[in-house]
Amino acid sequence: MLSVNYNKLAIHGGKPILSKKDIVKWCPVLQKDREAIKRVLDQNEIAGSNATETVKLQQEWSQYIGVNNSILTNSGTAALHMAVASLGIKPGDEVIVPSYTFVASATSVLHHNAIPVFADIEKDSLFISIKSMEKRINSKTKAIIVVHLNGMPAPIDKIISIAKKYNLKVIEDACQAHGAEYNGKKVGSFGDVAAFSLNKSKNLPAGEGGIFVTNSNDYFEIAKRLCKFGEIYNERGERDYNAYGLGWMYRSTEFVASFARSRLKYLNEWNQKRRENVSYLNQLIDDIPGIKTILPIKNSLPAYWRYMFKIEPEELNLNIKPKNLRYLIQNALIHEGLLISQWQKMIVPKQTLFINRNGYGNGCPWSCDKSSKNIRYDKYDYPNGDNIVNQSLWLKEGIQPFNSIETIEKIGLAIRKVFENIELLIDSAKNDYNSF
Structure with a gap:
């Protein structure tokens, strides 16, 4: 197994854990x-x-x-x-x-x-x-x-x-x-x-x-x-x-x-490879404070589209807004070579279409005489959805088939490297973000 390079974070000028050639983008044409x-x-x-x-x-x-x-x-x-x-x-x-x-x-x-x-x-x-x-x-x-x-x-x-x-x-x-x-x-x-x-x-x-x-x-x-x-x-x-x-x-x-x-x-074979890669990556990062992996429910066999995890600032005893911490970690991981981001920037009922309730013009279909007139999308009605948006990261590439075990290990190392330097990451950002 690879070991962590404790040199500077890549975002601070250090060497990234992954290079572009480490990740095979989905899906190669066979x-x-x-x-x-x-x-x-x-x-x-x-x-x-x-x-x-x-x-x-x-x-x-x-x-x-x-x-x-x-x-x-x-x-x-x-x-x-x-x-x-x-x-x-x-x-x-x-x-x-x-x-x-x-x-x-x-x-x-x-x-x-x-x-x-x-x-x-x-x-x-x-x-x-x-x-x-x-x-x-x-x-x-x-x-x-x-x-x-x-x-x-x-x-x-x-x-x-x-x-x-x-x-x-x-x-x-x-x-x-x-x-x-x-x-x-x-x-x-x-x-x-x-x-x-x-x-x-x-x-x-x-x-x-x-x-x-x-x-x-x-x-x-x-x-x-x-x-x-x-x-x-x-x-x-x-x-x-x-x-x-x-x-x-x-x-x-x-x-x-x-x-x-x-x-x-190849679908069954590819899905099995996704499960193996996710299981291994979970093992590599499960002990890192501040990370929570979302596990499948009982009696289910997942077909992982992408890899996602949730960030828990409370576990790290950090006085920082969850979405700000997520942003810092996301940016640092990108510099380490990961193709990672939020999946959605906001929950669906917060999107402009639903806030303004104007699908076809003239407020339709909400204003149409067949519709209830009391439909409102209160942004405070969906705290758990908001929580996932603000605190989760999705790895867009890496766990898909055709990626090697070494690539999975490098992904795990990059995540560990960033989380083990989290206080340094926050301190270096304080001058740029007054809200931290």
């Missing part, structure tokens, strides 16, 4: 990927709902997840919108969304003229708070969006239990959780509908794209129309150019489908 793209060119069929690669990917993904139906889309956001719309969510209906998530979890609700209502997350976790969620359920609530954040399965059984109690639908946002499992089942197979992303950063990267999944044939048929201009296509892909309702153009291409199929063959 020879099999190149062959998959060539196959599309050779087939001379580059797009189409019934095109060969698209149909095969949808079949293979359904089998992998354990669902009846899948639809390839051009983004995870499109898949989320299709998930909301396929359930029959109507203007003015309310959908509960966790405060700490990517904005698309909430805007997918707005896209169908419904209202996202935010619940806080649990303390020291990444998952929606059952107590906060249940408190926000009323007669206008129609669904709950469960986010399996960072590839870590949420306690979906508890959430489904609440949903059944109030006759609500469950949407799984699994855009960061390809192949993750809870109680031996793949996430995405529990709810009424689910969405995955094929963005280049995700565990199953195909450049850009998404997949909508459901066990319901009814939701599947609705989603198919939404994906293609509101039209109905026959089995041969023929259309009558008659829109039966609002629809969008959410189709993808054969290149994305073929690329995803190539990489699906």
Whole structure:
């Protein structure tokens, strides 16, 4: 195992622990990927709902997840919108969304003229708070969006239990959780509908794209129309150019489908490597005061999208605002060669769109006559979400497959080096930051 170089911190002119060549960025293009793209060119069929690669990917993904139906889309956001719309969510209906998530979890609700209502997350976790969620359920609530954040399965059984109690639908946002499992089942197979992303950063990267999944044939048929201009296509892909309702153009291409199929063959292997790397990195830094790792819940098998940890200034007996300490540590780690940052700069209900409540203009959909007029997004209602934003750091690269054990050790060393020089780091910053 490597040992710490106790020379000056890199931010103070010392030598960084990692160099650019130490980290293999996700995801290298393999020879099999190149062959998959060539196959599309050779087939001379580059797009189409019934095109060969698209149909095969949808079949293979359904089998992998354990669902009846899948639809390839051009983004995870499109898949989320299709998930909301396929359930029959109507203007003015309310959908509960966790405060700490990517904005698309909430805007997918707005896209169908419904209202996202935010619940806080649990303390020291990444998952929606059952107590906060249940408190926000009323007669206008129609669904709950469960986010399996960072590839870590949420306690979906508890959430489904609440949903059944109030006759609500469950949407799984699994855009960061390809192949993750809870109680031996793949996430995405529990709810009424689910969405995955094929963005280049995700565990199953195909450049850009998404997949909508459901066990319901009814939701599947609705989603198919939404994906293609509101039209109905026959089995041969023929259309009558008659829109039966609002629809969008959410189709993808054969290149994305073929690329995803190539990489699906490696997904289980890659996820296992992520788990091994995260487990080893946890071992390397778990004893460092001031660091708290977020562990997966019982009976879950995570598919870690990225590596994240929480900073606890109380453990260090430091009189400094948590967000200021996080900023100093983040900056120091960047200088040590880590690709690290906050994941989100603020919780979703603090974003301007929701503070101003002006989605389509004229205050809609909040001001529309179908909506409740008392919807407000009070920034003080989500303390746990705020806490995670201010005190967590996400390692963007390093734990993904193709990185070596030595790279994981260097990441651990860089984190240890910074935390063991934390007082020096703070002292050197006092002249620049009066609030410290």
